[in-house]
Amino acid sequence: MSTLAAVLADGMIYAAWLFLIAAGLTMIYGVMRILNMAHGSLYTLGAYTAASLVGAWLRGGHPPLGSFLVLGAAALLVGLVVGPIVERGLLRFTYGRDEVVLVLVTYALFLILEDLVKLVWGVESYYVTEPYGLLGTVDLGPLTYPIYSGLVVLAAIAVGLALRWGIERTRAGKLLVAVIHDREVSAALGIDVSRVFLVTFTVGTTLAALGGALTAPTVAVVPGMGVEVIVLAFAVVVIGGLGSVPGAALGAVLVGLVRSAAVHLLPQLELFSIYLVMALVLAVRPRGLFVAAEARKI
Amino acid sequence: MSDARRTALGLLAAFAVAVAAAPLLPRWALFLVAVALGRGLVALGLLLLIRTGLVSFGQGLFFAVGAYAAGTAGSRLHVGDAVALVLLGAVAAAAVAGVLGLLLARYRTIFFAMLSLAFSMIAYGLLVESPALGSTDGFNVHPATVAGVPFAGRAEAYAPYLLALAVAAAAALALDRFQRTHLGRLAPAVRENELRVEYMGASVRNVVHLNLVIAAALAGAGGAVTALAVGHIDPEMAYWTTSGEFVFVTIVAGTSSVAAPFAGAILLELLRSYAVQHAPNTWQLVMGATMLGIILALPGGLWSIFTRRRGARP
Numbered sequence: 001m002s003t004l005a006a007v008l009a010d011g012m013i014y015a016a017w018l019f020l021i022a023a024g025l026t027m028i029y030g031v032m033r034i035l036n037m038a039h040g041s042l043y044t045l046g047a048y049t050a051a052s053l054v055g056a057w058l059r060g061g062h063p064p065l066g067s068f069l070v071l072g073a074a075a076l077l078v079g080l081v082v083g084p085i086v087e088r089g090l091l092r093f094t095y096g097r098d099e100v101v102l103v104l105v106t107y108a109l110f111l112i113l114e115d116l117v118k119l120v121w122g123v124e125s126y127y128v129t130e131p132y133g134l135l136g137t138v139d140l141g142p143l144t145y146p147i148y149s150g151l152v153v154l155a156a157i158a159v160g161l162a163l164r165w166g167i168e169r170t171r172a173g174k175l176l177v178a179v180i181h182d183r184e185v186s187a188a189l190g191i192d193v194s195r196v197f198l199v200t201f202t203v204g205t206t207l208a209a210l211g212g213a214l215t216a217p218t219v220a221v222v223p224g225m226g227v228e229v230i231v232l233a234f235a236v237v238v239i240g241g242l243g244s245v246p247g248a249a250l251g252a253v254l255v256g257l258v259r260s261a262a263v264h265l266l267p268q269l270e271l272f273s274i275y276l277v278m279a280l281v282l283a284v285r286p287r288g289l290f291v292a293a294e295a296r297k298i
Numbered sequence: 299m300s301d302a303r304r305t306a307l308g309l310l311a312a313f314a315v316a317v318a319a320a321p322l323l324p325r326w327a328l329f330l331v332a333v334a335l336g337r338g339l340v341a342l343g344l345l346l347l348i349r350t351g352l353v354s355f356g357q358g359l360f361f362a363v364g365a366y367a368a369g370t371a372g373s374r375l376h377v378g379d380a381v382a383l384v385l386l387g388a389v390a391a392a393a394v395a396g397v398l399g400l401l402l403a404r405y406r407t408i409f410f411a412m413l414s415l416a417f418s419m420i421a422y423g424l425l426v427e428s429p430a431l432g433s434t435d436g437f438n439v440h441p442a443t444v445a446g447v448p449f450a451g452r453a454e455a456y457a458p459y460l461l462a463l464a465v466a467a468a469a470a471l472a473l474d475r476f477q478r479t480h481l482g483r484l485a486p487a488v489r490e491n492e493l494r495v496e497y498m499g500a501s502v503r504n505v506v507h508l509n510l511v512i513a514a515a516l517a518g519a520g521g522a523v524t525a526l527a528v529g530h531i532d533p534e535m536a537y538w539t540t541s542g543e544f545v546f547v548t549i550v551a552g553t554s555s556v557a558a559p560f561a562g563a564i565l566l567e568l569l570r571s572y573a574v575q576h577a578p579n580t581w582q583l584v585m586g587a588t589m590l591g592i593i594l595a596l597p598g599g600l601w602s603i604f605t606r607r608r609g610a611r612p
Binding site for chain 2: 035039090093094097100101103104105107108110111113114115116118119124227231232234235238242268271272275276278283286287
């Protein structure tokens, strides 16, 4: 019984973390048709920025509870600065090229960002564990969980609901759906497609940075922390169906539960359980769970 | 002179020059070229896949299978002959691709890329969890022999170099030949329009499956060559960053000639060793920037510099 509770709790915490990262990735793919390999580096950037800012905040003697706001601000800062620079400065020159070439462009970007992080922050690790312990813990049966983890789950739910509301209920969201459906016709109807791209990429970057910023208090912030994250996020996004935000949510929950089940029951399976799920889902639903099959072109 | 003959003569000439240059090259260059050619073999397989319209982000899997097959056969079964080990690596990888291909051959575009990536990451997980194969550390490969002469003393530097050259030249020649057969010509047709290929009576899935197996065999041979040249193998060979590098080499080099992947691989290794030496903390930045420059300035890859000057070629 307690194992089941642990599997569920750990699974949901892991799923929340995965969803924060995967949501931005799937949105960027859905709108821009770019499978962003640099997403993991944006996550790393978010983590480092959060570590630096929270460190400065606490050293400055400000109220410790404010550090949660600083985490969010760090994500916003990375998103608003790096997102537009990358989209306007690099990606827009590559639109219209083959999807695989775009993957390589972002792979190059990933290599560049990884080293830029090392140039700015050096190669030693950073720790900002204060926000993690600040809220205390809660007992679930025999298990003890930090309330901070619950905060991450809440943040993921809030992001999911906000995206759903933004896409389905607002004018900007409807324009976004039009662009996803047909880029050229949207442009012909007067939608500013390049602005939609800019906003999408900025939002996606902010979400990746938020994932990193919220992770920063729970781990050692080290160079290369985004390398594994990116393939995990790929798995989540592909399971749910590329470009689908609800799909990413389902994929995150599935992957989160499978991984925590593997950790608790069969630890030696942990490393590849996720990719096993991905291979199985793709074997049954080639385009992922939330995407309809496409007609073959003649 | 026909195109096929020109390619064959060019390859043979390059092979002869490289063999003749061996005594003039410093040890580090021999090693670098041997390792680069091993990786070039994987890129050659990817070239065939890209001509079929597929990009695999999981060639690291077959690279690792070839290396581990050659490594285990060398240390456990005491197979010493390098050529036999390379063939064994190729056959092992081809067998794995034969099975996985049953599923993979149904996928296209980004879904093919992602499924192949998933398979390679599963293999990475399996290798890391196998204490018998050295887990994360991998293991050292027994020095092999070529025609009974061991890789030792003076021969230690030359043998892997010559082995890599011979395997690379043979593979490039064979692949060029294959691409000029009826079966080989179906690959670009599949990329252009699958339905029309099926109207003509050919099986798209069989073509894709066959090309997957050939590409895997090349990757397996490349893995075996690399294992013998480096003398050590580890699970990192199956990790996604290794596979990403292979795609990088293939696209950056260009896909218009079977020589391009090898030239691209050698260039990449040179660039890497210079960047690591002169900018140890920023070598990835140098590589990434170079790559962006090539992608943006030369959409057809580096090899298109030659083909463009010689006039239009398909």
